[in-house]
Amino acid sequence: MSYDFDLFVIGAGSGGVRASRFAAGFGARVAVAESRYLGGTCVNVGCVPKKLMSYAAHCSEDIELSRSFGWEASQSGFDWQTLIGNKDREIERLNGIYGRLLENSNVTLLSGHARIAGPHQVEVNGKVYSSEHILLATGGWPVLPDIPGKEFITDSNQIFYLPQQPKRVLVVGGGYIALEFASIFNGLGSKTHLSYRGELFLRGFDQEVREHVRDSMQAKGVSIHFKTEVQSIEKSEKDERLKVTYQDGATLEVDCVFYAIGRRPMLDNLGLENVNVELDAKGLVKVNKNYETSEPGILAIGDLIAGPQLTPVALAEGMAVARRLFKPEEYKPVSYEHIATAVFTLPNIATVGLSEEQARAAGHDVSIFTSSFRPMKLSFTDLQERIFMKLVVDKQTDKVLGCHMVGPDAGELIQGLAVALKAGATKAVFDDTIGIHPTAAEEFVTMRTSTR
Numbered sequence: 155m156s157y158d159f160d161l162f163v164i165g166a167g168s169g170g171v172r173a174s175r176f177a178a179g180f181g182a183r184v185a186v187a188e189s190r191y192l193g194g195t196c197v198n199v200g201c202v203p204k205k206l207m208s209y210a211a212h213c214s215e216d217i218e219l220s221r222s223f224g225w226e227a228s229q230s231g232f233d234w235q236t237l238i239g240n241k242d243r244e245i246e247r248l249n250g251i252y253g254r255l256l257e258n259s260n261v262t263l264l265s266g267h268a269r270i271a272g273p274h275q276v277e278v279n280g281k282v283y284s285s286e287h288i289l290l291a292t293g294g295w296p297v298l299p300d301i302p303g304k305e306f307i308t309d310s311n312q313i314f315y316l317p318q319q320p321k322r323v324l325v326v327g328g329g330y331i332a333l334e335f336a337s338i339f340n341g342l343g344s345k346t347h348l349s350y351r352g353e354l355f356l357r358g359f360d361q362e363v364r365e366h367v368r369d370s371m372q373a374k375g376v377s378i379h380f381k382t383e384v385q386s387i388e389k390s391e392k393d394e395r396l397k398v399t400y401q402d403g404a405t406l407e408v409d410c411v412f413y414a415i416g417r418r419p420m421l422d423n424l425g426l427e428n429v430n431v432e433l434d435a436k437g438l439v440k441v442n443k444n445y446e447t448s449e450p451g452i453l454a455i456g457d458l459i460a461g462p463q464l465t466p467v468a469l470a471e472g473m474a475v476a477r478r479l480f481k482p483e484e485y486k487p488v489s490y491e492h493i494a495t496a497v498f499t500l501p502n503i504a505t506v507g508l509s510e511e512q513a514r515a516a517g518h519d520v521s522i523f524t525s526s527f528r529p530m531k532l533s534f535t536d537l538q539e540r541i542f543m544k545l546v547v548d549k550q551t552d553k554v555l556g557c558h559m560v561g562p563d564a565g566e567l568i569q570g571l572a573v574a575l576k577a578g579a580t581k582a583v584f585d586d587t588i589g590i591h592p593t594a595a596e597e598f599v600t601m602r603t604s605t606r
C-alpha cells in the first residue's frame with residue numbers, strides 16, 4: 155500500500171514541529187497541519203510571551219534597586235502597549251522562523267484544521283491525505299469554570315492580548331501559570347489579587363518552597379486569598395468593572411478576572427470517532443512507551459498524553475518518535491527522571507528531583523539541608539527578601555535526591571544541578587565542589603550542617 159506521506163503530524167507546536175523536522179531530516183515524507191499558529195502554545199500563548207512579560211515585571215524591582223546604587227531612576231511611565239507591541243513583533247518573528255525551519259526541512263505545511271477521516275487518513279480543508287503514521291500533537295486548551303458570568307473571564311490565550319493593562323486584576327488558580335501572572339501584574343503595578351481554593355498553592359512542590367513563595371509574594375504586595383471559591387462575576391452596566399462574588403458572600407471589584415485552573419487535551423473535532431483511539435480517565439490520549447495509541451498507525455505526544463506538560467518534554471517526545479520510526483539506530487527512549495522545572499514568579503522558583511515530602515513518601519531516610527539568606531544585591535536597601543535553597547539527601551546512599559531554590563534566576567542555576575543529579579551526584583560531591591564567589595549559587599556547595 156502506498157501512502158501520500160510517511161508521517162502526518164497534526165499540530166505544529168513544540169512537539170509537532172520537532173517530530174516533523176527530524177522525521178523529514180531522516181528522509182521521511184512528512185506533512186504537518188496547523189490550524190492557528192506556528193510554534194503552538196509555547197511560542198504564541200505560553201512560555202515565550204510569558205517570560206518576556208515576566209522580564210518586564212522584574213524591571214520595576216530593578217529600577218528600585220538601581221536607586222540604592224546611586225542611579226536616578228523612576229518607575230513612572232510604564233507603557234502596556236509598548237510591551238505588548240514588542241512582544242507581538244517578537245512572536246511574529248518566531249512564527250516566521252518556524253515556517254522557514256519546516257520549509258527548509260522539506261516538510262509539507264498545510265494551514266488548516268486537521269481531522270482524522272479514518273485509519274491512515276487525515277482531512278484538511280476538504281482534502282483527504284493518506285499517511286502510514288499519524289502523529290497527534292494538538293496540545294492543550296485552558297479549562298474554565300461553569301459559573302454565572304463566565305463570559306467575562308480572561309483565559310491564558312487571551313491574557314497576552316489585553317488591549318490595556320488592568321488597574322486591578324483577580325487571578326484564580328494555584329498552579330504555576332496563575333502564580334506567574336499574579337507576579338507579572340503585580341510587578342507591572344496592577345493591584346493584584348490571587349484566589350485559590352486550596353490551603354496553599356503549587357501542589358506537588360516542596361512544602362517549604364511553597365511557604366517561602368507565599369510569604370515572598372505577599373511581601374511584594376499580592377493579596378492572596380486561600381480557601382476561596384468564586385461564585386459569580388457581574389459586569390457593571392456603565393463601565394467595564396467586574397464584580398466578583400465569592401461563595402462566602404465576600405465581593406471584590408476588579409478590571410480583569412484571569413483564570414488559570416487547568417488545561418484539557420485539545421481533541422475538539424479531531425475525528426477520533428472515526429478510529430479507535432482510547433482516552434484515559436482524565437481524557438488524555440492513552441499511549442504505550444512508544445507513544446502508540448490503541449489505533450495502529452496513530453501516535454500521540456506532548457500535552458495530549460499523561461506526563462509533565464512542558465515544552466522540553468514535548469520536544470523530546472517528538473524527537474523520540476521521529477527517531478524510532480525513521481532512524482531506529484539512533485533511538486533512545488525519553489528519560490522522565492530528574493526533569494528540572496522553573497516557575498517564573500517574583501521571586502523565581504526552580505526545582506529538580508524529589509521534594510522532601512515525595513522523598514519521605516518513597517521510603518527514603520533523608521537529611522535535609524536548607525539555607526535562607528538575603529541576596530547581596532539588596533545590601534543597600536531595606537528590602538527583607540530572602541533566597542531559599544534546599545537539598546534533599548538520601549542518608550543511606552548520600553545521593554542528592556532533590557534541589558530546590560526560590561530566588562533570582564533560580565532556573566538558570568538549577569539547570570546545572572539537574573545535570574549533577576542526572577549523573578547521580580552525592581552530597582559528598584557537592585561538598586567537594588569549590589564554589590564561585592561571591593554568588594548565591596555557591597551556597598549549594600557550602601551547606602554543611604543538616605537542618606534535620
Ligand SMILES: Cc1cc2nc3c(=O)[nH]c(=O)nc-3n(C[C@H](O)[C@H](O)[C@H](O)COP(=O)(O)OP(=O)(O)OC[C@H]3O[C@@H](n4cnc5c(N)ncnc54)[C@H](O)[C@@H]3O)c2cc1C
Pocket residue numbers: 164165166167168169170187188189190191192193194195196197199200201202204266267268269291292293294310331420422423424455456457458463464465466468
Ligand atoms: C501560559 C502558559 C505558560 C507556559 N509556560 C511554560 C514554560 O515556561 N515552560 C515550559 O516548558 N512549558 C510551558 N508551558 C507549557 C507548554 O507550552 C506546553 O507544554 C507545550 O506547548 C506543549 O507542546 P505540544 O506540542 O504538546 O502542544 P502545543 O504547543 O500546544 O501545540 C499544539 C498545536 O496544535 C494545533 N492544533 C490543535 N488542534 C489542531 C487540529 N485539529 N488541526 C491542526 N492543528 C491543530 C494548535 O493550534 C497548536 O499550534 C506553558 C503553557 C501555558 C499555557
